[in-house]
Amino acid sequence: MQIQIGPLTYTVLEVEELANGTSELYGDINYGRCRIRIAAESDAQIKLVTLWHEILHGILTGAGQTGEHNEAHIDALAHGIIQTLCDNPELREPAWPPSGGQEA
Numbered sequence: 001m002q003i004q005i006g007p008l009t010y011t012v013l014e015v016e017e018l019a020n021g022t023s024e025l026y027g028d029i030n031y032g033r034c035r036i037r038i039a040a041e042s043d044a045q046i047k048l049v050t051l052w053h054e055i056l057h058g059i060l061t062g063a064g065q066t067g068e069h070n071e072a073h074i075d076a077l078a079h080g081i082i083q084t085l086c087d088n089p090e091l092r093e094p095a096w097p098p099s100g101g102q103e104a
């Protein structure tokens with residue numbers, strides 16, 4: 001799978017044994033290689049949250065925010081975006097007003 005983040009195309013790979021030995025690792029992003037890795041053994045729901053988590057890191061880095069990102073904020077946004085898109089599928093379209101929506 002490939003994900004477009006700004007002008008960059010990231011390759012998304014599911015890999016075994018992503019954990020680094022000291023803590024469980026669900027995924028990571030390598031900006032230089034334009035690569036996102038997702039732990040193959042994770043539940044499908046966790047894989048989706050992890051993908052969004054890494055996409056958000058990619059968005060921030062692409063915007064010049066190259067320092068440490070607040071992991072709690074990244075997780076909150078990943079969960080929130082997924083739930084909002086699930087609850088409001090019309091928001092997946094880049095149009096205003098969203099289909100089915102009404103202008104106020």
Ligand SMILES: [Zn+2]
Nearest residue numbers: 053057071074
């Ligand atoms: Zn992170």
